[in-house]
Amino acid sequence: MTEQTNQEFALEVREVSRTFGARKALDKVDFDLPRGAFLSIFGPNGAGKSTLLKVLSTLTIPSKGKARVMGLDVVEDSVPLREKIGFISHNPLLYPDLSAEENLEFFAELYCLENPKERVRELLVAVELDHRRLDLVRTFSRGMIQRLSIARSLLHEPEVIFLDEPYSGLDPHAMDILDGLIESIRDQHTFVMVSHDLAKGLQLCSHALILSKGKIVLFQDKEFIDEDEFAATYRSTVGLGVS
Amino acid sequence: MRRSLFGLTENTWLYLLLSLGAILTSLDFLMAFLVAPVVLGGGVGGTAMIGGIAISNQLLFSQKIFFFHVPVAISSFLVFFFTAYYGVRFLMTKDKKYDTRAKIATEVTLVFVILTLITGDLWTRFEWGTWWVWEPRLTTYFIMTLLVIAYFVLRNSIEDEERRATYAAVFGIFAFMDAPISFAITRLVPSSVHPVVLRSGGGLTGTQLAAFLMGMFGMLMIAWVMFRLRLREEFAGEHIEEIKAALEG
Amino acid sequence: MAETPKSRMSSWRQFKAILRKDIVMELRTKEMLTSMGLYALLVLVVYYLALAQVGSKFDVGYIAAGLLWLAIIFTSLLGLNRSLVHEKDQGCLDALLLSPIDRPIIFFGKSVGNLLFLLIVEVIIVPMFYFFFLSGQTLAGPFWMLALVLLVGSIGIAGMGTMLATMSVNTKGKDFILAVMFIPIMFPLLYACVGAATGVVMGDAAFVDGWVQVYWRSLGIAAGYDAIMLLAAFGLYEFIIGA
Numbered sequence: 121m122t123e124q125t126n127q128e129f130a131l132e133v134r135e136v137s138r139t140f141g142a143r144k145a146l147d148k149v150d151f152d153l154p155r156g157a158f159l160s161i162f163g164p165n166g167a168g169k170s171t172l173l174k175v176l177s178t179l180t181i182p183s184k185g186k187a188r189v190m191g192l193d194v195v196e197d198s199v200p201l202r203e204k205i206g207f208i209s210h211n212p213l214l215y216p217d218l219s220a221e222e223n224l225e226f227f228a229e230l231y232c233l234e235n236p237k238e239r240v241r242e243l244l245v246a247v248e249l250d251h252r253r254l255d256l257v258r259t260f261s262r263g264m265i266q267r268l269s270i271a272r273s274l275l276h277e278p279e280v281i282f283l284d285e286p287y288s289g290l291d292p293h294a295m296d297i298l299d300g301l302i303e304s305i306r307d308q309h310t311f312v313m314v315s316h317d318l319a320k321g322l323q324l325c326s327h328a329l330i331l332s333k334g335k336i337v338l339f340q341d342k343e344f345i346d347e348d349e350f351a352a353t354y355r356s357t358v359g360l361g362v363s
Numbered sequence: 364m365r366r367s368l369f370g371l372t373e374n375t376w377l378y379l380l381l382s383l384g385a386i387l388t389s390l391d392f393l394m395a396f397l398v399a400p401v402v403l404g405g406g407v408g409g410t411a412m413i414g415g416i417a418i419s420n421q422l423l424f425s426q427k428i429f430f431f432h433v434p435v436a437i438s439s440f441l442v443f444f445f446t447a448y449y450g451v452r453f454l455m456t457k458d459k460k461y462d463t464r465a466k467i468a469t470e471v472t473l474v475f476v477i478l479t480l481i482t483g484d485l486w487t488r489f490e491w492g493t494w495w496v497w498e499p500r501l502t503t504y505f506i507m508t509l510l511v512i513a514y515f516v517l518r519n520s521i522e523d524e525e526r527r528a529t530y531a532a533v534f535g536i537f538a539f540m541d542a543p544i545s546f547a548i549t550r551l552v553p554s555s556v557h558p559v560v561l562r563s564g565g566g567l568t569g570t571q572l573a574a575f576l577m578g579m580f581g582m583l584m585i586a587w588v589m590f591r592l593r594l595r596e597e598f599a600g601e602h603i604e605e606i607k608a609a610l611e612g
Numbered sequence: 613m614a615e616t617p618k619s620r621m622s623s624w625r626q627f628k629a630i631l632r633k634d635i636v637m638e639l640r641t642k643e644m645l646t647s648m649g650l651y652a653l654l655v656l657v658v659y660y661l662a663l664a665q666v667g668s669k670f671d672v673g674y675i676a677a678g679l680l681w682l683a684i685i686f687t688s689l690l691g692l693n694r695s696l697v698h699e700k701d702q703g704c705l706d707a708l709l710l711s712p713i714d715r716p717i718i719f720f721g722k723s724v725g726n727l728l729f730l731l732i733v734e735v736i737i738v739p740m741f742y743f744f745f746l747s748g749q750t751l752a753g754p755f756w757m758l759a760l761v762l763l764v765g766s767i768g769i770a771g772m773g774t775m776l777a778t779m780s781v782n783t784k785g786k787d788f789i790l791a792v793m794f795i796p797i798m799f800p801l802l803y804a805c806v807g808a809a810t811g812v813v814m815g816d817a818a819f820v821d822g823w824v825q826v827y828w829r830s831l832g833i834a835a836g837y838d839a840i841m842l843l844a845a846f847g848l849y850e851f852i853i854g855a
Binding site for chain 2: 779785792793807837
């Protein structure tokens, strides 16, 4: 493992495995992702996509191998690393009994932001929820919850954003807002997305990764992806029709 | 795993140790009877004249149990230490084999601690005539039994393997810390209703001590054998799982 | 990259945020407090059932301390699980773990929150208990001694209880598992606290050797228990919260 980290890369994954006993969730996953890229991860259920995301976002540690995100080791530098990563999940990750504003202010405090109140207002406006900021989250629709969740994940201005099936269950309006937000910050940020939506994933990404049974089946820069070949590989691994 | 030590395979060692352990324990037990004489033909309610003092046969019986009970009690505690030890090792390495060992150590502890409870209860019966007294030792053993049972209940209620191992390790550490604290507390805080029954060890003569130590070593040997046998059983099971997984993949 | 400067991570700020959030949520829903308070009342009724036939020769004072602690234990078992269900429900725990917070701070914040709620419930139970069962009796010792025992015991219950509940909330059969772990582990603490409290209530009638001596010794052991176990909990918490 080279100790020197390459400033070019957002992700440097070196033979990461995650096993427990006989069970292998990830098996020697190895790849690099340049900064500013958008990685879409595909694969059947149980392939290890969520596990990979968890390892990269410091929620779990690898059993073997090393990984660096923005030059920081996911195990040793996990605390400073967490300041730089954001996570958007299909779970809301919000407290239903607090208001939108209270939720965001809580997380702002966790990240020890400098001007928490202003930052919170700024984001509430950006996701068009400012008018509902005093309402309890339990009164929100699914789309509104997802928008607020997006706001939560961007509070601390992360450099790398992980998305775990972010579009699932969203109405078109919320999807548009998410798309818009991603577009607006596309330039300076790196994205890693797990999605079952092949079309959307391919459209947004600059790099694609297919996982199966914890192993990488395919990792390519989109420029070099042959549409048909990719679709064939995808179909054979994931077993779904190409939409 | 070492295949042979001094030219003997592990199998042979296990059986050797088991036999040795059984012999030592039995010897200990036998000597208990030889050391303190029991009047032949005397009933439980009767007394015997020893050294010019009338001692009830009940007390003599209870003394015999001492030779079995105390080694078992100490052994159970020693084995319990390994529950905590393997728990710590697991947390440090996240290696499943430590979790397996911790589980088995706790199984062996369970056996020993139940024996402790039973023999302790028998002792109480002979000495006080009642079947249960909430005195420090018995209470502590009871709590220890509950702690060990809780360990298994916890394990059984979690499906995710790694989480189960982590939780069990942490709980095992707390449980091991809790046992001596319980013991100390029941002795230091007097129960206002039940007087603290302090058992004076008295003087142990040379032969008595020898018998006692033999019993200890014998039991520890048996505990070790139980541990290894059970461990082998677990490994065999895991091996099968590995083969199954490889076949599916 | 965004230029907004962030203040240094402050554990105190994060701790305050967690504590504040739990308090605000509890005040809003009053879930824990009402259920614990009502439960305590029901326990008192059950006590009456148990004591209904004892006759006038029986001095309730002898078991009063025990009954009081019993009520506290049962209400704690009820309340502790609830405090952690919130985090689990919406996946909020992941959001906490993704933030740059030291895991022990989460433990600290939650335990102090639980301690506060427990103390509030005790403020209600103790007078009620006195009113129903000890009317007319004067305590052998000053009230502050009783309050001190309650405080030391509650610290242990809240701390270890939070630790155990963090585990039990992730099992099948949550409340049962909590009880199975809680009672044996807390046994030494409860034993010491009941001893000390009985001393205060009954004085030398209970402890012929001088109840003050027994009181301080028991209190010392209880405090020692708190110190040892909570220190261990502090160190081990990050293992279980990440699992």
